[in-house]
Amino acid sequence: PLEKLLTGGYSQPDVAVSSHVDGPAFDEIPAVYPKFKAAGQTVMLVSFFRGAVRSMPGYEKMKRLASFVALQTPIGVGSKVELTVDLFTAVGVLILANPDAKQLEADLATVRKMEKEGLFTFDEEIDPVQADDMVDMLPGRRLTEYSDASRLSGRISGAGAYKASAGGPPTNETLFAVAGAAFAAGALIGLLAAKAVK
Secondary structure: OHHHHHHOOOOHHHHHHHHHHOHHHHHOOOOOOOOOOOEEEEEEOOOOOEEEEEEOHHHHHHHOOOOEEEEEOOOOOOOEEOOOOOHHHOOOEEEEEEOOHHHHHHHHHHHHHHHHHOOOEEEEEEOOOOOOOOOOOOOOOOOOOOOOHHHHOOOOOOOOOOOOOOOOOOOHHHHHHHHHHHHHHHHHHHHHHHHHHO
16 A cells, blocks of 8 residues: 555556556556655554553554554454564554655654553553654664663664664674564565455
């Protein structure tokens, strides 16, 4: 859905299929990639709290955002949520898109604020962890680190939680971590999308 909003109606899988089975449709795809028709982002959702889920008010608020496109999550009432420390403990994948880039950024900031305040209510809440600025792949944003990362014994990686030194070049380990996280995110989104289609 995000690709089609950005391009105005087609996605990479559509083009790949058309190239083999629908020549006329493939010929209609522009030879030069067009300017995006919207701003969009796939957001890995983070939980700074853990416990047994009683309700999910954060998800309901996300669905009312102007930029909301889709939400995929394995979390439901009764689920046990752990602190998000990597892609496997992310609590969902949110897709945002909007023709107005400023509105998209405002909605993304709202989501990050909601994460810090808590996306869920719990039957029993254990050990909240607070964070400084989140890492988002928007122009002008910089990598920051958790203010309380030491409590997680250096296990924080992915899901918007990379460490970065101020001003220094990224190390090979950081680059490999980012590349690995991006690959895993793509695989996870593909699996969730496949389930949604079924």
